Amino acid sequence: MRTASRIAARLRSLFSRPAVPSAPAGWRSITATDAADVFLVAYPKSGITWLQAMVAGAIYGLDPKRAPDTLVQDLVPDVHYKPFYKRYRTPMFFKTHHLPRPEYRRVVYLLRDGRDVMVSYWHHLKVLERREVDFAAMIAGEGLFPCKWREHVEAWMENPHGAELLVIRYEDMKADAVKELVRLCNFVREWHEADELAQVAAKCSFAAMQRREERLGWDNPEWPTDRPFVRRGETGSYRDEMPADSLAAFMAEAGATLRKNGFTS
Numbered sequence: 077m078r079t080a081s082r083i084a085a086r087l088r089s090l091f092s093r094p095a096v097p098s099a100p101a102g103w104r105s106i107t108a109t110d111a112a113d114v115f116l117v118a119y120p121k122s123g124i125t126w127l128q129a130m131v132a133g134a135i136y137g138l139d140p141k142r143a144p145d146t147l148v149q150d151l152v153p154d155v156h157y158k159p160f161y162k163r164y165r166t167p168m169f170f171k172t173h174h175l176p177r178p179e180y181r182r183v184v185y186l187l188r189d190g191r192d193v194m195v196s197y198w199h200h201l202k203v204l205e206r207r208e209v210d211f212a213a214m215i216a217g218e219g220l221f222p223c224k225w226r227e228h229v230e231a232w233m234e235n236p237h238g239a240e241l242l243v244i245r246y247e248d249m250k251a252d253a254v255k256e257l258v259r260l261c262n263f264v265r266e267w268h269e270a271d272e273l274a275q276v277a278a279k280c281s282f283a284a285m286q287r288r289e290e291r292l293g294w295d296n297p298e299w300p301t302d303r304p305f306v307r308r309g310e311t312g313s314y315r316d317e318m319p320a321d322s323l324a325a326f327m328a329e330a331g332a333t334l335r336k337n338g339f340t341s
Contacts, residue, residue: 151164
């Protein structure tokens with residue numbers, strides 16, 4: 077129980093830091109958003125950092141290959157890390173793992189196969205804790221933020237606050253990133269030429285992101301500098317990385333949600 081409590085406390089500190097009430101001159105509290113703002117939402121380890129970089133490239137014209145993560149975070153703030161932000165435009169774009177909130181009026185939800193998510197989350201926790209993590213205990217909910225994968229997906233598919241919602245599947249983005257970026261830009265009414273988006277997608281390939289991380293690192297003091305954040309990123313990685321008993325437990329817990337959202341194999 078002490079181990080579970082320690083993991084939960086660490087995840088809360090990483091993802092749920094409260095905003096400081098008074099912002100410096102020229103900055104706003106991370107909670108002071110506008111109804112027109114767009115929230116990039118995903119369950120942790122679903123590829124939202126990848127999408128965040130592509131949005132910075134598509135919307136702001138940033139070169140994701142050369143720009144440090146600090147600049148990406150400045151333009152597309154992560155609500156879990158940034159107490160303040162600068163409003164460069166309206167709408168602004170924000171990255172978040174939160175469950176549905178009334179103030180999240182325009183949402184791009186990145187949905188990834190929960191089996192691959194759990195594998196990535198397991199590796200993530202092992203790096204943060206610098207120890208082995210019990211896969212079965214994690215599947216049961218130990219150390220997960222903000223809830224289980226199934227609960228997060230079902231809450232957002234239910235969309236209880238009636239947000240304007242676009243769902244992008246991680247697997248579709250891997251297969252054709254340009255097509256999904258076109259869908260995103262049309263959704264937020266920010267039209268760009270397909271060849272421009274193709275350049276952004278190329279500069280945000282996993283190989284390019286890995287090389288960028290090697291050169292520039294991440295704007296995250298919690299992440300060890302000796303371990304890669306961009307790890308594998310493949311679809312179907314659960315087939316050779318997820319223990320059979322953990323896979324069976326996950327399917328018993330979330331199989332219906334997987335099938336409902338088109339993950340059948």
